[in-house]
Amino acid sequence: MPMSAKKQRLLTPGPTQVPDEVLRELACPIIHHRTDQFRSILAEVGELLQRVFRTEQPVLTLSGSGTTAFEAAQISLVKPGSKVITVASGKFGERWQDVYDAYGDLLSVRQIRINLPWGDAVQPERLGQALAENPDVSVVVVVHSETSTATACDLQAIADQVRAFGQDALLLVDGITSVGALPIEMDAWGVDVLVTGSQKALMAPPGLGYVALGKRAVARLAEIKPRGYFLDLRKWLESWRENDVPFTPPVNLIRGQRIALQMMLDEGMPDIWARTANMAKATRAAFEVMGLQGVSIRPTDSLSGAQYPPGIQDAAFRAALRGRHGIHIAGGHHGRGAQWKGKIFRISHMGHIDGDDMLAAIAAIECELRAAGYDGFRGSGIDSGRQVLSP
Ligand SMILES: *Cc1c(COP(=O)(O)O)cnc(C)c1O
Helix, strand or coil: CCHHHCCCEECCCCCCCCCHHHHHHHCCCCCCCCCHHHHHHHHHHHHHHHHHHCCCCCEEEEECCHHHHHHHHHHHHCCCCCEEEEEECCHHHHHHHHHHHHCHHHHCCEEEEEECCCCCCCCHHHHHHHHHHCCCEEEEEEECEECCCCEECCHHHHHHHHHHHCCCCEEEEECCCCCCCCCCCHHHHCCCEEEEECCCCCCCCCCEEEEEECHHHHHHHHHCCCCCCCCCHHHHHHHHCCCCCCCCCCHHHHHHHHHHHHHHHHHCHHHHHHHHHHHHHHHHHHHHHCCCCCCCCCECCCEEEEECCCCCCHHHHHHHHHHHHCEECECCCECCCCECCCCEEEEECCCCCCHHHHHHHHHHHHHHHHHCCCCCCCCCHHHHHHHHHCC
8 A cells, every 4th residue: 555545643743743724825826025915924923923922022933943943042142251051851952052062162151051861850949059059140941841851841930940040041941842732821930032843833844943032032132242143033033023034934834834823722722731731641541551661750741752662673663653554653862861762752742633643643552562572561552541532
């Protein structure tokens, strides 16, 4: 059977499945971006993003991936000669440390690294202590939902710690697999900078990165000299004020994102958060009776991870899921803190998916574990997953 004849379910933690309504919008004829028509689309996307981010502050739309957006925030907001606190307990936290390393000479900043075992989440008090010991910190970087380890930190408590410390430290949050999936309140919690990308929970194709800037972050931009060119957030903020962007944008992606955001807000953020949490709960319940160990001390709800039982080969297992069931999930990563490639698999609960997709995936996982000779089942994953989803 050709691959295309089988229904495909993209359950990787990015990119994620895109609704047909969004795909159709992508096929619109290209319009010029310096037009009233495009400016009104961009303005609408900006307003919809504010509602998804739960902020009244600017949310900038950058061309590029989530990394483009986060790197732009990192380099645009740090004070020269200051310190930054960077938390890493997975691949993405490590990446943001690498970014500051890459700009080391240019920015002359010193990193205070809080490195934790993969699968762990930083204790808010630990951050508070680091802030108290280092009064000249200008930026704190945390990953809200660490996708490589399927782990979430307590962002609200972390924001409280940073707020308690005082005026100078801006809290930069990688919300790439939390915005649109986990409860998050940018303004109410006092998050200074919140970043995500189009291809995770926002139900659009890869290619756009979003940076929300709180008041203190906007003030910081006015305070320091520009650095970088494309990544200089001052340019993007100035354009944003005129419903514009500084460089030619991927016009149709932005059109598609508008439709996806409208669909999200029609469902409502609290309902999305509840649906996501429920899918996570069902998946974890299924893994449990299937005898699969998790990977995280503080699991996120935007995706779930499990360790492979002995004898299951990652590449062959995921190929069987794709080939025989049309189910696409992700493997693990290698990093400085752990070597999880080939050892774990991860399945997304983000975006345009529902409980039935989860049950299809659980059934396929159960079937292929059995086919590979695994016999550690304590019960039926499908049954326990279904009980959570439709009690
Ligand atoms: C996917 C992801 C990134 C990287 O985003 P890209 O769009 O691939 O650049 C960063 N952080 C987290 C937590 C992610 O899940």
